[in-house]
Amino acid sequence: MRVVVVNVNTTGSVTEAIAASARAVAAPGTEIVGLTPRFGAESVEGNLESYLAAVGVADAVARYAASGERFDAVIQAGYGEHGREGLQEMLDVPVVDITEAAATTAMYLGHRYSVVTTLDRTVPLISDRLLLAGLDRRCASVRASGLAVLELEQDPDRAVAAIVEQARVAVEQDHAEVICLGCGGMAGLDATVRAETGVPVVDGVQAAVTVAESLVRLGLTTSTSRTYAAPRTKKITGFPLEMS
Amino acid sequence: MRVVVVNVNTTGSVTEAIAASARAVAAPGTEIVGLTPRFGAESVEGNLESYLAAVGVADAVARYAASGERFDAVIQAGYGEHGREGLQEMLDVPVVDITEAAATTAMYLGHRYSVVTTLDRTVPLISDRLLLAGLDRRCASVRASGLAVLELEQDPDRAVAAIVEQARVAVEQDHAEVICLGCGGMAGLDATVRAETGVPVVDGVQAAVTVAESLVRLGLTTSTSRTYAAPRTKKITGFPLEMS
Amino acid sequence: MRVVVVNVNTTGSVTEAIAASARAVAAPGTEIVGLTPRFGAESVEGNLESYLAAVGVADAVARYAASGERFDAVIQAGYGEHGREGLQEMLDVPVVDITEAAATTAMYLGHRYSVVTTLDRTVPLISDRLLLAGLDRRCASVRASGLAVLELEQDPDRAVAAIVEQARVAVEQDHAEVICLGCGGMAGLDATVRAETGVPVVDGVQAAVTVAESLVRLGLTTSTSRTYAAPRTKKITGFPLEMS
Amino acid sequence: MRVVVVNVNTTGSVTEAIAASARAVAAPGTEIVGLTPRFGAESVEGNLESYLAAVGVADAVARYAASGERFDAVIQAGYGEHGREGLQEMLDVPVVDITEAAATTAMYLGHRYSVVTTLDRTVPLISDRLLLAGLDRRCASVRASGLAVLELEQDPDRAVAAIVEQARVAVEQDHAEVICLGCGGMAGLDATVRAETGVPVVDGVQAAVTVAESLVRLGLTTSTSRTYAAPRTKKITGFPLEMS
Amino acid sequence: MRVVVVNVNTTGSVTEAIAASARAVAAPGTEIVGLTPRFGAESVEGNLESYLAAVGVADAVARYAASGERFDAVIQAGYGEHGREGLQEMLDVPVVDITEAAATTAMYLGHRYSVVTTLDRTVPLISDRLLLAGLDRRCASVRASGLAVLELEQDPDRAVAAIVEQARVAVEQDHAEVICLGCGGMAGLDATVRAETGVPVVDGVQAAVTVAESLVRLGLTTSTSRTYAAPRTKKITGFPLEMS
Amino acid sequence: MRVVVVNVNTTGSVTEAIAASARAVAAPGTEIVGLTPRFGAESVEGNLESYLAAVGVADAVARYAASGERFDAVIQAGYGEHGREGLQEMLDVPVVDITEAAATTAMYLGHRYSVVTTLDRTVPLISDRLLLAGLDRRCASVRASGLAVLELEQDPDRAVAAIVEQARVAVEQDHAEVICLGCGGMAGLDATVRAETGVPVVDGVQAAVTVAESLVRLGLTTSTSRTYAAPRTKKITGFPLEMS
Known part of the structure; x- marks a missing residue:
């Protein structure tokens, strides 16, 4: 099967890292295709950028689909977006x-x-998405490492140290028993964080690959009975995006 | 003061109706400016269209601000968007x-x-926004009249009848004591619905005008301490929108 | 329009301060009338006093209405009562x-x-009222400055210092992005607290003035369909109060 | 031990019925004393009357205590007050x-x-009290029989029929497994309702007698550490009530 | 009446202590019978042991009933089991x-x-049971003293010190106004903890005795209408337990 | 990998059906081993039977492990147990x-x-487990088909009809967009229910196979930091079970 993994920012190197991480757990026979939006911010760290990302991601996927490529599932690889x-x-x-x-x-x-994420300002976005998803009640805390998304790439050692510190506080004070790495760009850091904290560490991209594969294998797809029915036919202006 | 009222769809006549409704309750000295997005759907009745609207609205306001116009508050005139x-x-x-x-x-x-809204498919969007806003616990129900957004304009009599019917069910079965008209395009229908149901009916656009004026008069604006801090300086591609 | 602002305690100087604060934001054409209960405690800092206040306030308003005065809205100026x-x-x-x-x-x-309030013992009263009002989920904390209601008037400098201290903790530890001054008697302190904390500060009395004016302007009043229907005709003993 | 059972309305025959019901389950050695407020409504069926009752009840108990009588516990015999x-x-x-x-x-x-109660308008009061008490989550519904408090006394047969009807709906539709009789004046109806519905029926007054006795026997009383600390010493006007 | 108090572990001395504690508050005429399971762990400090206890307790009660003894109520004397x-x-x-x-x-x-309990690992069990029981919202915290169940018996002084320390933190930091002793084996420690903290302290076994007596006195027993209907007739293997 | 699927009842034919269903979606290379408890009820339809099942399942798995067999994950194939x-x-x-x-x-x-399950009496068990798991908020309803567990096997046509009927009500009245088949014994009915209702239908056993495989592939296992730490070393009586 083919699983499309869409980055939420416009930085290609992040897409590559995400796709590599996805490939590392993909089942034999699963092809991972990474997409980078043409539209939006180089890193997503707030609501305005996240709304741009929503459209940038939709545009990237729509264009990929329009190109005639077939795929079996899509992963949106942004945390709290x-x-x-x-x-x-x-x-x-x-x-x-x-x-x-x-x-x-x-x-x-x-x-x-x-969840241990990047900047403090993104904590409420993640909390809000977990609330909407009905997955918040067993969330002990969402903590910020204080590092920006692109700093994760630039200084991985510092990133790990900051993430481990917050993960430890989550375990010791908030009684978390599992840590989620709260940024698509944290791919590959899970082993270190686990070694340092002694608790299981979940990488969202890798988890999503297995969920997507599972849904495909079970022959299940999104219900069209109500909330996620296909858009009604109507006049849309400017989408897919007209970009030079 | 000047209050900008942004429609969420690209249909100018809806913007005009919304602005007229806003003007009807604006305080003396409040100027209402209606904006119509260049980007997005002619009516917003689902998540994809709502995400396009988020960007279309941001673009319209950004362009208005960039034109040098000053304003004191912004109203986003879409229900559940x-x-x-x-x-x-x-x-x-x-x-x-x-x-x-x-x-x-x-x-x-x-x-x-x-809340009585348009199509059934928009009910979960409204419920989700009320949940996120922490305003859901006293919401007895969100009910759909079954009419599309643009049908409200085309056939106001049928719209009123359908809305009144659901409002009555809300009062009698769900124990609602107040009805909110759940669509920016329902402006002007409140008096009829109230007469038919006997309970107070709230028009969101008009309510929003008084809230916006109140915040301005109190000298209050959005906190920049965390969630709604200004976006960090970074490379953004394609926004404000490049449209021909 | 005329808006009646009812103090919850029997201390006239507090009524005056509240009324002055209300006038400072009232729209042109809005007359503020301050009422002081004849019945109850000189300051309200607990449940028994708050229940006395409920009756004292109802009595004050009933007498004012019985005097033939007309008014357009009533503000109950007690926090958590x-x-x-x-x-x-x-x-x-x-x-x-x-x-x-x-x-x-x-x-x-x-x-x-x-919310930053007065004595620690009033914190649960405020929490309970927010819970009942369905406005609790986005409340980060209710914190006590440790000052009694009447101390606010007697020693404003100390009051500001204690309130600012708790407001800072609310912002830094509880992740509050806005502070509400949790006592009718804190009127006038908002500018200082805002300057010291950098976040918006809401004075309840002033906020209530704009809400009351908004409801009047929108032509809306309390629903009589169920919970707040007028009392049934029956024998009432002792109310309005028989006081010498 | 002596347990004071305070009616919330001013109708002596209701007090007598409540006290008789209390005595029917009181342990040997428990004396039940019924008190009737001097102040308030002849029946309590709404918020204003309930706030009057709060003061009327406090006044009745304060006067009883001031008379030198000793007692071991107090039961407030109003449902949802x-x-x-x-x-x-x-x-x-x-x-x-x-x-x-x-x-x-x-x-x-x-x-x-x-809970099956009297008039529909009292349903929200009961729901609110259960919410505040943290006892709402296992409440399947609060239903109204449509009978006023004093009608219960005047026409017991009709009362039973109306209560049984709502109790049946609660069991069959709302999946209630137990029925609470939601009015102090429903004392004595539990056996009939149980016989008709087949589920356990709880009379609040009788349940309260056993709770009060239990607390006394366990040597437990209200915590004074915070919320329910004794009122601070201050000037109170008009309470206990000055009544002719 | 006869009330059966079933210990959840297999340690007879704990059963004796629990039964003695129960007897200390039982009403005149109430006989307390202590039962010890034949099956399970010598102390219950986790989920597996707690599930074994569920069956051990059911077995002990079934055997007692099968022996022809009559009883009026059963208390399950394990905290969070x-x-x-x-x-x-x-x-x-x-x-x-x-x-x-x-x-x-x-x-x-x-x-x-x-609640102050024994080992940290049992905290989530207690939280889960309070959640299921719908009694969690007014629970300020569940805190662990760090002592194992059997250490309570072996070193009562150290137990009291550790429990008092956590109770103090609960009162001062978590704003608890009452402390529950969260282990059947803490019977008899309530007076000391109360003296040290100044707030009411509830012993679960003693509280349960008064609840059981109350239910019996009120003539109430478990509803059989749905959740707790008697098991359907079917083939059961191995229960009551076959033990040598 | 080897995944052990444990039935919760003692009926071998149910185990076989469950295992076959599991095998139908297992990835190449995944071996499914079905286990049947020696202890407990032939079908689990209530709390007592469910507690017996908890021990019967633990016993079956413990014996399998003690036999020297290795396995990579365990699926507990009972709904709401x-x-x-x-x-x-x-x-x-x-x-x-x-x-x-x-x-x-x-x-x-x-x-x-x-969720559409078997008998009405098992609805609260499922609701309780979803509540504990923090997965209840997006659950629209749990509905009973009225069929006992073993009737599913005996009369599959009637089972499908009853399940489809409740699934339709769930979609139309409760606004469910997805149906979960709420019994391990409903394996194989999903295609029919989906065809009849038009919404995705999830079989718990098959879903669990993909989740188990995913966790194994991600190298993740249960956290031992707190709640699910291995039991402490202590005296256990009667477990694993002594059965003739």
Whole structure:
């Protein structure tokens, strides 16, 4: 099967890292295709950027689909971002958000989980998405490492140290029993964080790959009975995006 | 003061109706400016269209601001739509969503309120926004009249009949004591619905005008301490929109 | 229009301060009338006093109405106090509680808000009222400055210092993005607290004035369909109060 | 021990019925004293009357205490009424509200319980008190029989029929497994309702007697550490009530 | 009446201590019978042991009933343990869990209560049972003393010191106004903890005795209408237990 | 990998059906081993039987492990049953409950899901497990078909008809967008129910197979930091079970 993994920012190197991480757990026979939006911010760290990302991601997927390529599932690889519901309406294949994939995976592993993310300003976005997804009650905390998305790439050692510190506080003070790495760009850091904290660490992208594969294997896709029915036929202006 | 009222769809006649409704309750000295997005759907009735609207609205306001016009507050005149948080980050004046304005107004008037909206498929969008806003617990129900947004304009009599019917069910079965008209395009129908049901009826656009004026008069604007801090300086591609 | 602002305690100087604060934001053409209960405690800092206040406030308003004076809305100017529902049954004009007005106003300004009040023992009263009002989920905390109601008047400098200290903790530890001043007697302190904390500060009395004016302007008043229907005709003993 | 059972309305025959019901389950050695407020409504069916009752009840108990009589516990025998918290501050013996006693008792008997009360307008008062008490989650419904408080006494047969009808709906539609009789004046109807519905029926007054006796026997009384600390010393005007 | 108090572990000395504690508050005429399971762990400090206890307790009660002895109520004397619902199906007399009895008793005494238990690993079990029982919202915290169940017996002084320390933190930081002793084996420690903290302290076993007596006196027993109906007739293998 | 699927009842034909269903979706290379408890009921339809099942399942898995067989994950194939937490403590491989697997899977497919189960009396058990798992908020309803577990096998046509009827009500009245088949014994009915209702239908056993495989592939297993730490070393009597 082919699983499309869409980055939420416009930075190609992040897409590559995400796709590599996805490939590392993909089942034999699963092809991972990474997409980078043409539209939006180089990193997504707030609501305005996240709304741009929602449209940038939808545009990237719509263009990929229009190119005649076939695919079996889509992963939205942004943590705490807007947009997943729109993709569900647009596509007839399953859509998996990494925030939710990390949470449902973590809930099989411990009584409560925490998320460690990047900047403090993104904490409420993640909390809001978990609330909407109905996956918040066993969330012990969402904690910020204080590092920006692009700093994760630039200084991985510092990133790990900051993430481990918050993960430890989550375990010791918030009684988290599992840690979710709360940023698509944290791919590959899970082993270190686990070694340092002693609790299971969930990478959202990798969790999402297994969820997407599972849905495909079960022959299940998004319900079209109500919320995620295909958009009604009507006049749309400017989408897919007209970009030079 | 000047209050900008942004429609969420691209249909100018809806913008005009919304602006007229806003003007009908604006205080002396309040100027209402209606904006219509260049981007998005002619009516917003689902998540994908709502995400397009989030960007279309942000674009319309950004362009208006870039034109040198000054304004004191912005009203997002879509019921149950995405996007308000992005505007809050982008602007240093208060932003008021009509879904929330209707709800907080209704909560001063009765123990529980219901929303009567357009199509059934938009019910979960409204419920989700009320949940996120923390205004859901006193919401008795969100009910659909079954009419599409643009049908409201085309056949006002049928619209009123369908809305009144659902409002009655909300009062009698769901124990709503107040009805919120759940669509920006329902402006002007409140008197009829009230006469038919005997309970207070809240129009979101009009409620939002008074909330916006109140915030301005109190000298209050969005907190920049965390969630709604201005976006960080970074490379953004394609926004404001490049449209021919 | 005429808006009646009822103090919850029997201390006239507090009524005057509240009324002055209300006047400072009232729209042109809005007359503010301050009422002081004849019955109850000189300051309200607990449940028994709050229940006395509920009756003292109802009595004051009933007598004012019986005197033939007309008014367009009533503000109950006690933070976290009982009684608002009774006024709603008794009157056919809107009734606004300052606890709720502060909360709904704050919710337009930030993701979460905190309340800073007087004595620790009043914290649960405020929490309970927010719970009942369905406005609790975005409340980050209710914090006590440790000062009694009447100390606010006697030693404003100390009051400001204690309130600022708790407001800072609310912002830094509880992640509040807006502060509500949780006592009718804190009128006038908002500018200082804002300057010291950098976040918006909401004064409940002033917020309530704008809510009351808004409801009147929108032509809305309390629903009589169920919870707040006028009391049934029956024998009442001792009310309005027989006081020498 | 002596347990004071305070009626919330001014109708002596209701007090007598309540006291008789209490005596029917009191342990050997427990004396039941019935008190009737001098102040308030002849029946309590709304918020204003309930706030009057809060003060009328406090006054009746304060006068009883001032008379030199000793007692070991107080039961507030109104369903869904305000006032219990004030009594807790005022007294150093346990205070038991019949709404809460019925609920905690019912929760030992079935997965979910319903309350059947008098008029529809009192349903939200009961719901609110259960919410505040943290006893709402296992409440399947609060249903109104449509009978006024004093009609219960005047036409017991019709009362039973109306209550049984709603109890049946609660069991069959709302999945209640236990019924609470939601009015102090329903004392004595439990056997009939049980026979007709086949589920356990809890009378709040009788349940409260056993709770009060239990607390006394366990040597427990209200915590004075925070919420229910005795009122601070201050000037109170008009309370206890000055009545001719 | 005869009340059976079933220990959840296989340690007879714990059963004796529990039964003695129960007898200390039992009403005149109430006989307390202590039962010790033949099956399970010597102390219950986790989920597996708790599930074993559920069956061990059911077996002990079934055997006692089969022996021809009559009894009026059963108390399951384990804090936070599984199994109460099974007993309710099996018996036609009331069943009282000490976790719930402590909570409902505490809720009559203060605005919020905390539980102080043994090992940290049992905290989530207690939280889960309070959640299921719908008694969690006024629970300020569940805190662990760090002592194992059997250490309570072996070193009572150290136990008291550790429990008092956590109770103090619960009162001062978590705003608990009442403390529940969260282990059947803590019987007899309540007076000391109360003296040291100044707040009411509830012993679950003793609270459960009064609840059980109350239910019996009120003539109430478990509803058989749905959740706790008697098991259907079917083939059961191995239960009651075949033990040598 | 080898995944052990444990039936919760003692009926071998049910185990075979469950295992066959599991095999139908297992990835190449995944071996499914079905286990049948020696202890407990021939069908599990209530709390007592469910507690017996918890021990019967733990016993079956413990014996299998003691036999020297190795396995990579365990699926508890009972819907709404007790026991999963005990297995998690006992094992160092992931444990997946089919109730939870169905729910997390359904939540990727629609805004709300419903469960259709067997007898009405098992509805509260399922609701309780979803509440504990923190997966209840997006559950629209749990509905009973009225058929006993073993009737599903005996009369599949009637079973399908009854399930389809409740599924339709769930979609039309409760606004479910996805249906979960709420019984391990409903394996194989999903295609028919989907064809009749038009919404995605999730079989818990099959969903659990993909979740278990995913966890194994991600190298994740239960956290041992707190709730699910291995049991402490202590004296256990009678477990694993002594059965003739």
